[in-house]
Amino acid sequence: MSQDHRRLDTDLICSNxxxxxxDNLALSVKFIIxxxxxxxxxxxxxxxxxxxKNKAIEQIYGNWxxxxxxxxxxxxxxxxxxxxxxxxxxxxxxxIxxxxxxxxxxxxxxxxxxxxxHCKPIVQVDGTWLYGKYKGTLLLAVxxxxxxxxxxxxxxxxxxxxKDAWNFFLKHxxxxxxxxxxxxMISDRHASIKSAYENPSNGWNGTSSHVYCLRHVAQNFVRAIKNRKLRKYAVNMGYAPSEATFLYWRHRILKKNTAALEWVDNLPKEKWTQAYDGGIRWGHMTSNLAEAMNSVFKDIRGLPITALVQATYYRLAKLFAxxxxxxxxxxxxxxxxxxxxQEKILDALGKSNSCIVTEFDRRNYSFSVEETEDPHEGRPKDHFWVHLREKMCDCGKFQALHLPCSHVIAACNHANISYEAFIDDVYRVTTVNAVYDEAFPVVRSKSLWPIYExxxxxxxxxxxRTKRGRPKKTRIHTEMDDFEKREFRCGLCRVPGHNYRECPNAAGPSN
Known part of the structure; x- marks a missing residue:
């Protein structure tokens, strides 16, 4: 049976x-159907x-x-x-x-x-829709x-x-x-976020930095240039840890499309590339942390507003415990x-065994480190200058991740220096323990709550929310999504290569 029934109303469905x-607030509408x-x-x-589903939520969490x-x-x-x-x-x-x-x-x-x-000095901000009876946006800092x-x-x-909403959020x-x-602060290139960050009254100017999510930069690149192959080159430019690797991918774009090169050159390099950010991003090139937290809170975004705020308290209290x-x-x-x-250090230790170190200035801890194996990172084997006193390496990973790379570890072993001295304190277990040291207090019984007057x-x-049209709960796909890997299948037999109109298994006209 493919039709609906008038007696199968929302009250009956709600009770079922x-x-x-x-038990599961993330129950999807398709599952209910x-x-x-x-x-x-x-x-x-x-x-x-x-x-x-909204009626059921109303019975559990109260009226909107x-x-x-x-x-x-x-x-x-x-x-x-x-x-x-x-x-x-x-x-x-x-x-009234x-x-x-x-x-x-x-x-x-x-x-x-x-x-x-006690965390890394980065914060990612993003916004996501609310799904309840009333529209709105939930802004997060992660x-x-x-x-x-x-x-x-x-x-x-x-x-x-x-603009006013982001001013309100970023100011507080x-x-x-x-x-x-x-x-x-890492975010997309939303004009409202940029305006709120640059507003002097919000206090971000001066000692802070604002950089762009590389996925959103790639999305804008595809919209402007309309070339997905060159998009990969632009992404590689952003992820390049060193200036040499950045120039390598830039030269490849130059040979393909000069208009694409002009587009990437118009962006300030310190805003979207790892090679020129000075290590302020700590290796985070996208706003995926905020996107991941948006998906974690997806099930509570359809709740009434008080229940939503309460859910953030109870979930974080459980998480911190x-x-x-x-x-x-x-x-x-x-x-x-x-x-x-430890995973990154072990990987760097393995690569350091294939490095040859030449000492130049022992007083200032300056070394030349040569790789003997192919690095497989879009760059040839080369010599890398390592300056331990300045915490610098030509490969760029030392500055980006604030962890010793393979060249730094090789230089430390050559000079009989412990490489652990160059690991930032944020990676220590004592620092992480301090992050979750303070627990959330318990909210007492509702009978003891103060009365609001x-x-x-x-x-x-x-x-x-308007009743016209189908309620949307899925993010609209844009150029940042990789459609090239999607395999389209028939809606009837689920076999790729045709659609349901051309399906050989479709039923013919009724006799």
Missing amino acids: ILPMLR GHIRDKFNYTITYRKAWNA VQSYRDLPQWLIVMEKWIPGTIIRFETSPTP QGQVFFERLFWAFKPCIQAFA AQDGNAHIFPVAFAIVEGET LRENVTPQENIC KRGKQSAAVLASGQQYTEAC GDVVCPRADMK
Whole structure:
């Protein structure tokens, strides 16, 4: 049966999926359609399944409009039971006295703020849609510790990725979460982010840096040049750790297309290349950390607003407890450096055995290191100048990752110096243990919550999601997605090479 049934309404579907949705909030609409088809032998529409899921969410987490009214009380609870939490709440007046419209909300938990001081000095920012009955955007700032673990340090719910919204987010992020010097912010080339970063009142100018995500640069490159093969060359230019490798890929673009070379040359090299960034990116060429955290929070982005804010608290509390226990166990074992660090060091140690070192200036620890094996990185075998006092190597990996490369390790072994002195402290187990040292306090019973007696918070009518069209939950694919590897299959028999209109297994006209 391929048709719907009028008595198979959203209430009946809601009662059937309610137990499943309690256990798995990420239950997809397509799964609901399949579940109802298997149980009732009817295929419901996407809209009906989506409405039924929203009804089930409403029964579990409360009404969307009531959730806006409950939000101020939860913010008071966070300030009382989770001291040190930063909350910035903006509203606007309504024609009705005693009511205000919700505009924007920024929040950051104290354990995350203190943890950032022990992480790599980089922060990645990104925005993602909300999927509930009311539109909006969730902005995230994500950090990474020395063991390659990521966690969000700040959140914001705004009307969209507008100039005012990014000003609001970046201003409070800088003031309350990332006030340290020499912070590198990684994002896409969104004009609103660039404008907010360059706004002097937001405090980012001076001792911080703003660089671009290489995936978004490649996306813009394809839109302008429309050549996917040259896109790979541009990406290799961005990832090139040394100036020599950068020039090698630049010369290959020059031989193919001069217009493409003009496009990449118009971008400031320090904004998108690893060879010229001075090591401020710590090897992070994309905003994948923020993209990964967006997918982690995908299931809660369809919740009412108060439930969404509460979910960030409970998930981070669980995450910090788990990682704190793990880092304490590693520290007790006597291990000095993180697993992510040890993997890179072991790889560099293996390559250092094939290097020949010539000493030039022992007082200043200056060496010439020659590779005897083919590096297979788009560059020929060469001599590399290593200056240990200045922490520099011609290969560029030493400056980019803040870890000794194979040439540095070979020079250290030649001079009888421990290469561990050149490993940054952020990769130490003690530093990672300090990241998760402070736990999240427990929020007490709801009967002990303080009572809110202020204005009633209401959602804006223009933010209510329209009922026209199919509700979208998947990100729109753009040029940054690699379509070349996708294999298109028939919608009926799932065999590649044709579509459902040309399928030989399709049924003919009815007799």
